[in-house]
Amino acid sequence: MPLSGPEALSMAYGVNHYRVDKPLRDVLRHYLGREPGFDPLGEYAGRDLYEVAYRVDRLSPPVHIMYDVRGERVDLSWLDPAERRVVRDLMLEYKVNSFPFNGGSWHEHYAGINLVGDPGVACILTITIQTAYALWKYGPEEVRDYYKNLAGLEEPLMLGATWFTEIQGGSDLGANTTRAEPSNGKWILNGYKYFASGAGIADIALATARPPDSRPGAKGLALFVVPRLREDGSLNYYVRRLKEKSGTVAVPTGEVEFIDTEAYLVGEKEKGIYYTLEDLMVSRLSNAAGAVGIQRKAYLEAFGYATYRRAFGKRLIEHQLVKRDLLEMEVLTEESLVITHKAIDLFEKATGDRPPYSPQYHYARLMTHIAKNITAENAARVTMLAMELFGGIGFLRDYMIERWHREALITPIWEGTSNIQALDMLEAIARKNAHLPLLEDMKALASQAYDKETANKAYEAMAKTLEDLARMPPSTAEYNAKYILDDLGHSASVILLEELASSTGDERYHWVAKIILDYVLARKPIGHPGEDKLMEIVTLGGTLRA
């Protein structure tokens, strides 16, 4: 019978994206000691949200409205009403941004981001919770309470934004030139932000700027809160234009001008760069969780297609090479998942920390660099394989699979490129000794692992990588930093998968760990894992029907 709804465009539409995701459910149970009630969100993610995000990408991007019908400058980004509804639902009905502020956990917030998957919609939630986090933790009295509106705890709902990048450098934040002058108990900003997601929808933004007589470079930056409207109700920031992007269409990204813009200082002005980097941890973890979600959506599309499409007289999923592709995709997705939630766990434990930070905070930061890097790399690979499994139609814009590879490609770029994650990792190791708590933690986990031999081999690989690094002259270390970051990610994830196998009693996580160890870390071909194991892994423990 011909299909009549969005099912016609997708193999993942109509699936409950939470219910089928046994690994996600297991990881949440592992860290929370209970399973959150995410079935309604999983249903929503596989239906309304999935369709709206596709439609916005194809047909209905945000539109910049510079002047209103009365001729007044408004600088709005007009979102499709269906997208506005989705953002509202996610914040007020599913409470994705509320968990960390109402007694819940950051694991729940980031599981929500994972289920959203779409990086445009996820970005709107992320920049909003980043703003909430900074206000909640360091916010000036005048505006602090708005964190409740940004967290979806109180209405009216508000959206946030984080504007750091300027045209002369995003990686090099120390090149920021936006100026800040004190004025009557507030601050006045003048400058230009070149990549500003949330432009035209943000009620409140965070922005970096340079106060008078501050130190040169990044250490001279202070962090400010910028409301959309001045105290007298006039427009406080201007949007020059919205960017035309290859993906992330649902979030308007614009160029923003500050012209005598009223602002409030966050915390102490000398500590702005620390607050900014701490806030970037919130979005880097979101990037990692979103990258896991992208992989999962692409997987659900590819798995569905592989069970349906026939070639050479049998279904794709009956071909050994197709099973191998699915296995690789699933292994990388589970690797991404465990490393992300480990980093989230460390971050959650460090949220009470303030500059100058404790070793636990630096360990959380190190794990965040590791997770941000490896999940982005895996998202690019998994979505590419998924697209390939669809053959020619995988390349057509007509169907929903095509978008996931485009969307995956933002994940190594924004929130600090992979090179920047690698350089920050070197800094966290060389200056903060963040590898010491990493080694200690991983050793302890390996000693209680489901399969100690596999976990210990991964631990030894990690220790060897770090020993090699310690012997490298600085230029060699910098040259190799991305390899090192990758290796730390793979070895940590083997240990974390063995930990998950132990806590769930489910051997599948041990098989996945072993495949990463053999395939990825030792770079040796593996034998056939055995038909039963293989199908157990690729059907997500039987939650998918092959």
Ligand SMILES: Cc1cc2nc3c(=O)[nH]c(=O)nc-3n(C[C@H](O)[C@H](O)[C@H](O)COP(=O)(O)OP(=O)(O)OC[C@H]3O[C@@H](n4cnc5c(N)ncnc54)[C@H](O)[C@@H]3O)c2cc1C
């Ligand atoms: C869709 C989108 C939305 C965005 N939204 C926001 C936002 O809301 N707020 C915000 O502040 N920013 C935002 N950004 C900006 C984004 O964070 C930056 O683009 C990113 O951090 C890279 O900075 P850059 O573009 O200036 O690249 P550059 O810093 O010019 O880097 C160019 C290349 O050089 C490499 N590189 C730079 N320095 C080094 C080095 N020392 N060693 C090795 N390699 C190096 C980088 O890895 C990169 O590959 C957004 C970007 C995009 C694409």
